Amino acid sequence: MSKWPLIALSEVLAQDTSYISALEPRLYPKLSVKLYGRGAELDRPAHGAEVRMTKHQLAKTGQVILSEIWAKKGAIGIVPEEGEGALCTSHFFLFDINTERVLQEFMGWLLRGNYFEPQLGAEARGTTGYAAVRPMQFLAATIPLPSLAEQQAIVAHLDALADKTRQLSEHLNAIEADACALVRAYLFGDSARAYPRKPMSELVRLRSPDVVVDRTQFYRFAGVYSFGRGVFASVNKAGNAFAYDRLSTVHSGDFTYPKLMAWEGALGVVPPECDDRVVSPEFPVFNVDADVVLPEILDIYFRTPAVWPQLAALSGGTNVRRRRLQPSAFLRYEIPVPPLPIQQKIRELHQRSTALKASHATVREANAALLPATLERLFG
Numbered sequence: 001m002s003k004w005p006l007i008a009l010s011e012v013l014a015q016d017t018s019y020i021s022a023l024e025p026r027l028y029p030k031l032s033v034k035l036y037g038r039g040a041e042l043d044r045p046a047h048g049a050e051v052r053m054t055k056h057q058l059a060k061t062g063q064v065i066l067s068e069i070w071a072k073k074g075a076i077g078i079v080p081e082e083g084e085g086a087l088c089t090s091h092f093f094l095f096d097i098n099t100e101r102v103l104q105e106f107m108g109w110l111l112r113g114n115y116f117e118p119q120l121g122a123e124a125r126g127t128t129g130y131a132a133v134r135p136m137q138f139l140a141a142t143i144p145l146p147s148l149a150e151q152q153a154i155v156a157h158l159d160a161l162a163d164k165t166r167q168l169s170e171h172l173n174a175i176e177a178d179a180c181a182l183v184r185a186y187l188f189g190d191s192a193r194a195y196p197r198k199p200m201s202e203l204v205r206l207r208s209p210d211v212v213v214d215r216t217q218f219y220r221f222a223g224v225y226s227f228g229r230g231v232f233a234s235v236n237k238a239g240n241a242f243a244y245d246r247l248s249t250v251h252s253g254d255f256t257y258p259k260l261m262a263w264e265g266a267l268g269v270v271p272p273e274c275d276d277r278v279v280s281p282e283f284p285v286f287n288v289d290a291d292v293v294l295p296e297i298l299d300i301y302f303r304t305p306a307v308w309p310q311l312a313a314l315s316g317g318t319n320v321r322r323r324r325l326q327p328s329a330f331l332r333y334e335i336p337v338p339p340l341p342i343q344q345k346i347r348e349l350h351q352r353s354t355a356l357k358a359s360h361a362t363v364r365e366a367n368a369a370l371l372p373a374t375l376e377r378l379f380g
Helices: 106-114 118-125 135-140 146-186 190-196 295-300 306-312 327-332 340-377
Strands: 004-009 012-016 027-033 038-045 057-058 064-067 076-079 087-089 091-097 143-145 197-199 204-207 220-225 231-238 246-249 278-280 284-288 335-338
Touching: 004 012, 012 135, 027 064, 027 087, 076 106, 087 091, 091 135, 106 146, 106 340, 146 190, 146 295, 146 340, 204 327, 246 284, 295 306, 295 340
Parallel strands: 220 278
Antiparallel strands: 004 143, 012 091, 027 038, 057 087, 064 076, 064 091, 197 335, 204 284, 220 231, 246 278
């Protein structure tokens, strides 16, 4: 039970009912409200001449904004400074804060802690997909209300804690970025100019699809994330759920990419957890000649953003989003190949960098949980 008195929101919030029906023929900023207490932010602007709804409001900085549809999932926030004058459709509600009783910052922390989801989820009315929260339901929700002095102390404590968690996250990011830059410097720095450049055809061998699809069987697929995030274990599919007649098995250490998204950094070496999974014929699969180049070198190289524009230039197609990197073009692409002793050193550094990120994951998890746990302890 809260150590502070519980009051209805109607005691500290008042709905803003100043609506406009005629919009000027200009661009208006718009707001979106993220789920689970992640706040309000600017969305894509809207032109007054193209808006079809006839009932609108213009937001004011510091107001509470509530999504009629998604408030039940924590889509409530404080209008930021850049949201002043932002256009809100009739699917959003705005509320003024009585700052003589509750600090805007204190209300902001309640929202950030997703304090209202349990109350509004139970009160929402409508179908499962459209369970609306109306203003009166929101205003009937209760909050703990410390004195203004206590609110100031709580806000100061939470702000300081948030700053410390941010600093720790940025510190970990910087360490990991430095480790990654050190590894990549061997392939993209000045020393790389001395390495012979070799076409991929001398480093890898394209394999043909080796699996004849049985429509009665299930297949474990692998996929490749865009933006250098590598190969991952994807979905399991029944043979009658896709149209391909053949598939390719991938093994740990193979190299693969989807033709359609390679230009966006979707390339990588198959990790051990994806061994013996399959990919569609749209994913060329290559055996790597480890006597010439270690698989880790290819993984590092092709997951580096500086390489992706070069692959985009090799990808054919008139539609920018539908460009394909064909195996024939990929096999002509040349990369610098260090001597094997240097490759082994790069691999060792890469392994250390990967282990560093893994060790940071536990720290990141605890760091990310600190604020929610504190908010739960304060307001739960």
